[in-house]
Amino acid sequence: MAFTLSGDDVCQATLPTPVPDPYWVAFSTSSAKLAGIPLDDNNLPADKAWLEVLSGNQLDAGDHHFSNPIATVYSGHQFGAWAGQLGDGRAILLGDIAGQELQLKGAGKTRFSRMGDGRAVLRSSIREFLASEAMHGLGIPTTRALSIVGSDLPVRRETLETAAVCARIAPSFIRxxxxxxxxxxxxxxxxxxxxxxxxxxxxxxxxxxxxxxxxxxxxxxxxxxxxxxxxxxxxxxxxxxxxxxxxxxxxxxxxxxxxxxxxxxxxxxxxxxxxxxxxxxxxxxxxxxxxxxxxxxxxxxxxxxxxxxxxxxxxxxxxxxxxxxxxxxxxxSLFRKKLGFTTEQDGDIALLERLLQAMHDSKVDFTNFFRRLGGLKMNAPVDQIEMRDDFVDRNAIDQWFSDYLARLGDEFSNDLVRQNSMNQVNPKYVLRNHLAQVAIELAQKKDFSEVGKLLNILTKPFDEQPEHESYALAPHPNLDSIEVSCSS
Known part of the structure; x- marks a missing residue:
């Protein structure tokens, strides 16, 4: 339910600051269903007023009137040091919708903005939108993202970018x-x-x-x-x-x-x-x-x-x-499941720690290794396991695979049941930075198709999706590392 404490020492009534000529960048039909927002045939809100509401330009859409938008105050420790008073510097809580709190991020200055401009940029809004829905797809508790509304309003960060407002929902944003x-x-x-x-x-x-x-x-x-x-x-x-x-x-x-x-x-x-x-x-x-x-x-x-x-x-x-x-x-418990174990044995954690050390030493792709592990045949000769080629210390990983296959044999008589269970906990698709970057660069040219495509892929991260096989690949070794900072 919406934050109901009142008083100037708790929150401040804060109207969103309008943006010029808003347009849809992305919309989550899953989050819309959670919020009870009816959609049209294009999977956008049937009531066109929602574009104005979710951009911060008005407060009414259909039966919803958000009469008391607020920004809340909080404090906290940042990088281990007490930072004193902080607060919703660019987040404005519109109110309650279907038992969820609806918040706009990037909708303008609040009393708690300090030196900030209260805005968010398209780049960071796409990352938050996709990450929120990707984490939900993975079954990990998260705030949800409802939409991104863009505007050509210029916003200065390291360079000049354009503004965006990300609408997000959660049972509560209390921290x-x-x-x-x-x-x-x-x-x-x-x-x-x-x-x-x-x-x-x-x-x-x-x-x-x-x-x-x-x-x-x-x-x-x-x-x-x-x-x-x-x-x-x-x-x-x-x-x-x-x-x-x-x-x-x-x-x-x-x-x-x-x-x-x-x-x-x-x-x-x-x-x-x-x-x-x-x-x-x-x-x-x-x-x-x-x-x-x-x-x-x-x-x-x-x-x-x-x-x-x-x-x-x-x-x-x-x-x-x-x-x-x-x-x-x-x-x-989670890593036992990633390895396919359904029971606990004393040597399981030592076996896992040996694997993680070997993966660290050889810089093995985390997501792909565990996904491929599900397809390992229990009767496979160790020297024919392709994954061993990813490791520098061949003798050590051969011994690990030998021990692992023996451990699997304690529980399973066939591969199919194990593979199905492992594929439900080891995703094939995650939001890798290079994938997000491609979507961002296209969106900055007003092509939002890749944002929508990634959203569809990442909401089904455990499915094979053979038509999207390339999205499961690790970034090419020659691809420059994408640096991400606190700037947004």
Missing amino acids: VGHFEHFASLQKHERLKELADLLIQDHYPECLQTKDTYLDLFKRICKRNAKLVAQWQAVGFCHGVLNSDNISVLGLTIDYGPFGFLDQFQIDHICNHSDQGGRYAYHRQPQVMHWNMACLASAMIPLVELQCNESEAQEQLRKALEEFPISYAQAWQ
Whole structure:
């Protein structure tokens, strides 16, 4: 449900700033169905007024009147340092639609824009739109993207680009940073109102326990532990895991300098602005744990409502220690499934770690390797396995394949059942940066066909889609690495 806290210290009424001559760039029929928006034969909103609403030019479409658009305040830690007050600098919450919050990103300045212009550009909007829907296709919790509306309005970044507004929906956009904000100002009543709103709308089961706010913290931790394990399992790097970019619903939110792994490097950094590698692939679980510690600190006054200060701190500390356990359980379960195992054996994780080390040493394509692994025949002679050619240390990988095939033989008598199950967890298609870049460059020439094509492919990432085989390929080795930064 839409954010319902009121008051100038929480949010500010903010009208979107219109853009000239808006036009459709992309539209998600799946998200439209979630939002209850009727479509025409072209899979665009039947009510033409939606183009104006989703560009920020008006507030009425059909039976929907978004009478109170707002921007909310939050604070947070950025790259490990306290950044103080932040907020929705270019995101405006229009209101509720079919039980979801509808937000426009790039619709103009707000009170919390600081030095920003409140706009988003076509480039970053395409990346967020495609990533949101691709993650949903992979079964990973995420905010959803409804549309991109473009305009020829010039926007200055490193170069002069054109404006775009990305409409996104979620059950709630409440972040860890919202809790940090009120805790940092010692506005404990506001902190309690925020927690109570969250419990009422999204965690009602917490009301069944005597330690309501401690239970809320545990549930938020568990969701985010599972979320980051899911990222690791598909090779997704968020790129900027600041505490203000962490959803308290365990959703992937704020797609900026993200990237999916091509060549597997355990310490891969997808964000060009991340000079120290704080948000590298292998550090994402640790950083998410750190962000949960930030939330724990912010929630101390709430837990103190049900016990004294020292007890509150001890209870939150113990609850925080459950995060790595929850993460490890989720991570191990997901990677066992990626290897095709349906039962647990003591040597499974050691076998997996040997594989990941070998993949790292040889820079093996992450997505393609696991997908091809499903097609491996259990009776195949090791020296005839084509995938071994991807590895530098042939003896080591031969031994691994020998051990792996023996492990599969403990569970399966035929390949078909195993292959089907593995193909449901190992995607064939992910949003690789070079694919997004092609779509962006065409869109900048007013050709939006590739955005739509990618959307259709990525919403079915586990299907073979033989007509789109080239979209499953790793980027050509001669292709220049695409640098993605926080600029958007």
